[in-house]
Amino acid sequence: MDKTLVVLAGPTAVGKTVCGIEIASHFKTEIISADSRQIYRETTIGTAVPSPEELALVHHHFIQTISLTETYNASIYEHQVLDRLSQLFEKHDLVLMVGGSGLYIDAVCRGIDDLPSIDPAVRNNLLKRFEEEGLETLTRELLKLDPVSYHRVDLRNHMRVLKALEVSIQTGKPYSSFLSATRKERSFRILRVALNMDREILYNRINLRVDKMMESGLLSEVEQLQHLRSYRAMKSVGYRELFKYLDGELLLEEAVDLIKRNSRKFARKQLTWFRKEDRYQWYSPDNTQQIIHWIEEQ
RNA sequence: GGUGCCAUAGCUCAGUUGGUAGAGCACAGGACUGAAAAUCCUGGUGUCCCUGGUUCAAUUCCUGGUGGCACCA
Numbered sequence: 001m002d003k004t005l006v007v008l009a010g011p012t013a014v015g016k017t018v019c020g021i022e023i024a025s026h027f028k029t030e031i032i033s034a035d036s037r038q039i040y041r042e043t044t045i046g047t048a049v050p051s052p053e054e055l056a057l058v059h060h061h062f063i064q065t066i067s068l069t070e071t072y073n074a075s076i077y078e079h080q081v082l083d084r085l086s087q088l089f090e091k092h093d094l095v096l097m098v099g100g101s102g103l104y105i106d107a108v109c110r111g112i113d114d115l116p117s118i119d120p121a122v123r124n125n126l127l128k129r130f131e132e133e134g135l136e137t138l139t140r141e142l143l144k145l146d147p148v149s150y151h152r153v154d155l156r157n158h159m160r161v162l163k164a165l166e167v168s169i170q171t172g173k174p175y176s177s178f179l180s181a182t183r184k185e186r187s188f189r190i191l192r193v194a195l196n197m198d199r200e201i202l203y204n205r206i207n208l209r210v211d212k213m214m215e216s217g218l219l220s221e222v223e224q225l226q227h228l229r230s231y232r233a234m235k236s237v238g239y240r241e242l243f244k245y246l247d248g249e250l251l252l253e254e255a256v257d258l259i260k261r262n263s264r265k266f267a268r269k270q271l272t273w274f275r276k277e278d279r280y281q282w283y284s285p286d287n288t289q290q291i292i293h294w295i296e297e298q
Numbered sequence: 299g300g301u302g303c304c305a306u307a308g309c310u311c312a313g314u315u316g317g318u319a320g321a322g323c324a325c326a327g328g329a330c331u332g333a334a335a336a337u338c339c340u341g342g343u344g345u346c347c348c349u350g351g352u353u354c355a356a357u358u359c360c361u362g363g364u365g366g367c368a369c370c371a
Contacts (some may be wrong), residue, residue, distance in 0.1 A: 036335070036336090072332090075331085118332090236336090272328060
C-alpha cells in the first residue's frame with residue numbers, strides 16, 4: 001500500500017492544532033509540525049505551541065526541538081523531515097503534517113535545491129555593503145555575476161538580491177546555476193488540506209488569542225528572552241512588538257494592538273501562499289469528520 | 299447664553315486661488331528555493347456634515363442650521 005503524507009495547512013489561529021489532533025487520533029498516527037517558530041525551544045506562549053495535554057494525545061515531531069541560537073532553515077527542515085518520515089512510514093501508512101509555514105511545507109512536498117553553505121564573512125560583508133552602499137550597487141553586481149538571477153529575482157527585495165549574491169560570490173558560480181526547474185520526486189503520496197473560515201471570525205480569534213497570550217505571561221516570556229533578541233527568530237510577531245515596549249518605544253496597549261494587527265497580516269499572507277497552490281482541498285476547521293472522510297476516499 | 303475654531307476615506311489628517319479630492323495607518327490582493335511569523339510589490343474603498351444662495355460650475359465663497367472643541371459668561 002502507498003504511504004501517504006496528509007498536509008493540514010491554514011492561517012494562524014484557524015484551529016489547526018485541535019483539528020490535526022482529531023485527524024491524527026482517528027488514523028492512529030503521528031504529527032509532523034510544519035511551523036517555523038514552534039520548532040524553537042525557548043519560545044512557547046508567543047508561538048502558540050500545543051499545550052502539554054494536547055501533545056500527550058498525539059506524538060508530535062519538530063516541536064521545540066532546536067534552539068534559537070542554532071541556524072535553521074527550510075532546507076535543513078526538508079532533510080530532517082524526510083528522514084523522520086521514512087522512520088514513521090515503517091509504522092504508519094499515513095502521517096499528518098500540520099502547520100502554517102508555506103515554505104517549509106513546500107520544501108517537504110516538492111523539495112528545494114541544495115546550496116553550498118555560506119561563509120559568515122561573505123554574508124556579513126554583503127550585509128555591511130547593503131547598509132553602507134545601498135541596494136543598487138548590489139543589484140549592479142548581481143547583473144555582472146549572475147544575469148539570469150538579475151532578471152529573475154525581485155530586485156527591490158534586498159533579501160533575494162543578497163541570497164543570490166552570496167551564493168554567487170562564495171562559489172564563483174551563478175546562484176541560478178544551482179536552481180533546478182524540476183521538483184523532487186517523493187516516494188510517498190501527498191494529500192493537501194487547508195483550513196479557512198469567515199475572515200471576521202478568524203480576526204476575532206486572532207485578537208482573542210493575543211489577549212490570552214498576554215494573560216498567560218507573554219510579556220515575561222519576552223523579558224526573559226531579551227539576551228537572545230539579536231537572533232533572527234526573535235523577529236517573530238509577538239516578540240518584536242513587546243521588545244519595542246520594553247525599549248520604551250510603544251505603550252503596552254499599543255504593542256498589543258500591533259501584535260494583533262501583525263498577526264492578521266500574517267494570516268492574510270499565509271492564505272495567499274496556500275491559495276496559489278491549487279491542489280489544496282479547503283475545509284472549515286469544524287468539519288473534521290468531512291476531512292477524515294475525504295482523506296479515506298482518496 | 300456669547301465669541302472663536304473645526305466638520306473631507308474605517309481612523310488621523312492634508313488639499314482644492316471655485317472645475318466632484320490624497321497621504322499615513324487600517325483593509326484588500328499578490329510575489330517569494332536556506333531569515334519565510336522574514337522580506338518585497340500593487341490597489342483608494344468618499345453624499346468632502348445638512349440646507350439655501352451666488353455661479354456655466356460649490357467639497358471650496360456667502361446665509362442659516364446641526365454636531366464637536368476652546369475660551370468668556
